[in-house]
Amino acid sequence: MNFCSAGITFTLLSSRYYTSATSSDQALNLLHFLKLSITHQSPKLAQQTHARILALGLHQNPFLGTKLISAYSNFKNPTWARLVFDSVELKNVYLWNTLVNGYVKNGEYVEVFEFFKGMCRGDLFPDDYTLASLAKVAGETGDSAAGKLVHGRSIRSGFALDVVVSNSLMSMYGKCGSFGDVRKVFDEMPQRNVGSWNVLIAGYVGCGDHGLDEGMWKIVKCMQIDGVKPDGFTLSSLLPLCGVDGRKWPDYGREFHCYIVKSEMELNLDSDAHLGCCLIDMYSKSNRFVVARRVFDQMKSGNVYTWTAIINGYTENGASDEALNLFREMQVRDGIEPNRVSLVSVLPACNSHASLIGGKQIHGFAIRKLLNNDVSLCNALIDMYSKCGSLDLARRVFEDDSFVKDAISWSSMISGYGLHGRGNEAVSLYDKMVLEGVKPDGITLVGLLSACGRSGLVDEGLNIYSSAIKNYGIKPTVEICACVVDMLGRSGQLDQALEFIKNMPVQPGPSVWGALVTASVIHGNSTMQDLAYRYLIELEPENPSNFISLSNVYASSKQWDVVAKVRTMMKEKGLRKEPGCSWISVNRTTHCFHVADKAHPFSNSIHEMLENLIFVMKDAKCSYVEIPS
DNA sequence: ATAGGGTTAG
Structure with a gap:
């Protein structure tokens, strides 16, 4: 459509019709074409009009000059914009x-302040428009000193009374991390619009852990008392706060959705589907991905962001099949090319399928x-390769110099070694990480400690635990503590594990008691087992896995009498557990196995091989082997 | 007739 309209207008442009018009009429018409070039996103039309302007000798016309600069800037061509500027x-x-x-x-921020100086050197005074732009630059570059200068100048010149200037200043303070100043500017504003409230809300969300507390709600309430209606921007700031902590904000997400429907807001306004994406994301995060899917299906035009949001929703909810299908459909049906985020979102779907081929594609x-x-992306690849069984390929991505490794890259590789039972390599990689000056975080520690637990490296693990907490200020989380309990427990030190739980710096959660349960079962300690189960079931009375395990x-x-009792208890509670299964992909066919499953055509030979393997493993003095029934 | 701010999708 764009090209077409550009073609038509060009025909008009070069027709004789213009030659008889006065120069001011011509200028007006050319201005119109420049506007068209911007609304239709046609750089070609802008260039053609530019040529016409030059041919007619209208290049000193200030209106045309301004529009040309604006057009070239819109088409990401600041060099040409500059050339036009210089020629006037x-x-x-x-x-x-x-x-x-x-x-x-x-994004050419460095140039801007130089220009500002140039402007002041002439006879011109920077006005409200200039100040708004300068404030934005200060915000984008996080330059609070420059921001304060712009603020000062705005006050002295009186332009701080302008709504947009003040909004820009607030936004600048928010981006520089000083929420107090955001608030101050807001409070001192003589008049506000919905944008002012939006900056305040965005600043409040951005400044961290206040996101969910009362203050946020007070702001939203005040906004309504003030008679300002929340718009799409407001809601897309608020929606990401919903569904994260369902306990505090139970159904606000749904209420916001209702509000959007009632006020007839367009989910994909001006080809921007941000609001729709926020809804899809919110529903996915609150495990309501059926609703998320409905929102997705109802949106008129999907773009790469909406597709990515819904794919991500499916992967996060463990629906790998559907995620992979959608990933395909997005390209085949809608011809949309996945971007960086789409790939990162879909990769975990390969993990749970052990789909090495898909991951390689x-x-x-x-x-x-x-x-x-x-x-x-590289981090996701490392994770995918190690979870799909290829530690070598994971290592190859990790070793590649084409990306700058962060703490997550190291953590992923360390976890990879852990998953493959190579605790020693995990530990030495951790040492290297620290040596290279990369600060480990809580996730690194979880990966490393579970690696130690799996490989029986208890002393190493305990040393790492205490040094990491002391030297890197890592807060011991429940997950980390569960790893320590698991480590101690698996090695048979059940009493020490219990002792650790008693003195733990955080409240022991289900994962902690679960680790103790597993350990006591392995080591046949029924007293400890009963104790751990009691806590576990008390904490998670609705989790069917606990009852099944019991x-x-x-x-x-x-x-069998106890078994029957447990089963009855589950029935009374209405708990059901999807049976777990294992699968393996051989020659692009995935074979799936349940407990005691004899359905596979080669079941007999598989079991025969399994028994051989168990025999070999027992002979090799492997610590424990679960014998399949 | 010409110019400005608010979300950036894991």
Whole structure:
């Protein structure tokens, strides 16, 4: 459509019709074409009009000059914008402001303050438009000193009374991390609009852990008392806060959705689907991905962001099949090319399927699209390769110099070694990480401690635990403590594990008691087992896995009466557990196995092989082997 | 007739 309209207008442009018009009429018409070029996103039309302007000798017309600069800036061509600016002899404040704003839009922040100086050297005074742009630059670059200068100048010149200038200043303070100043500017504003409230809310969200507390709600309430209606921007700031902690904000997400529907807000306004994405994301995060899907299906036009949001929703909810299907559909049906985020979102779907081939295809795509220098993507690849069984390929991504490794890259690789039972390598990689000056975080520690636990490296693990907490200020989380309990427990030190739980710096959660349960079952300590189960079931009375595990323990010691009791209890509570299964992909076919499953055509030979393997393992004095029934 | 702020999707 764009090209078409550009073609038609060009025909008009070069027709004889214009030759008889006066020069001011011509200028007006050319201005119109420049506007069209911007609304239709046609750089070609802008260039053609520019040629016409030059041919007709209208290039000193300030209106045309300004529009040209604005058009070229919109088409990400600040160099040409600058050339136009230089060619206009009498530069007015509009021309300056448009160029400055063009630089801002294209992220050329360094130039802006130089320009500002140049502007002040002439006879021109920076006005409210200039100040708004400057404030934005200070915010984007996090330069609070510059921001304060802009603020001072705004006050002295009286432009701080302007709503947009003050909004920009607030936004600047928010980006510089001083929420107090955001609030101060807001409170002192003589008049506010919905944008002012939005900056305040965004600043409040951005300043961290206040996100969920009362203050946020007070702001939203005050906004309504003030008679300002929340708009799409407001809601897209608020929606990400919903669904994260369902306990505090039970159904606000749904209420916001209702509000959006009632006020007839468009989910994909102006081809921007941000609001729709926020809804999809919110529903996915609150485990309501059926609703998320409905929102997705109802949106008129999907773009790469909406597709990515819904794919991400499916992967996070463990629906890998659906995620992979959608990933395909997005490309085949809608012809949308996945971006960096889409790839990062879909990769975990390969993990749970152990789909090495799918993961490799995505890796190949990333290389072709030159996306493989992105940390997040490489981290996802490391994770995918190690979870799909190929530690070597994971290591190859990790060793590649084409991306800058962060703490997550190291943690992923360390966990990979852990998953493959190579605790010693995990530990030495951790040592290297520390040596290279990369600060480990809580996630690193979880990966490393579980690696130690799996490989029986108890003393190493305990040393690492205490040194990490002391030297790197890592807060011992429940997950970390659960790893320590697991480590101690698996090695048979059940009493020490219990002692650790008693003195733990955080409240022991289900994962902690679960670790103790597993350990006591392995080591046949029924006293400890009963104690751990009691806590576990008290904490998670609705989790069917706990009851199944309890019943399995009694089943293995043939205490069928207790088994029956547990099963009845589950029935009374209405708890059901999807049976777990394992699968393996051989020659692109995935074979799935449940407990005691004899359905596979080669079941007999599989079991025969399994028994051989168990025999070999027992002979090799492997610590414990679960014998399948 | 010409110019400005608010979200950036894991």
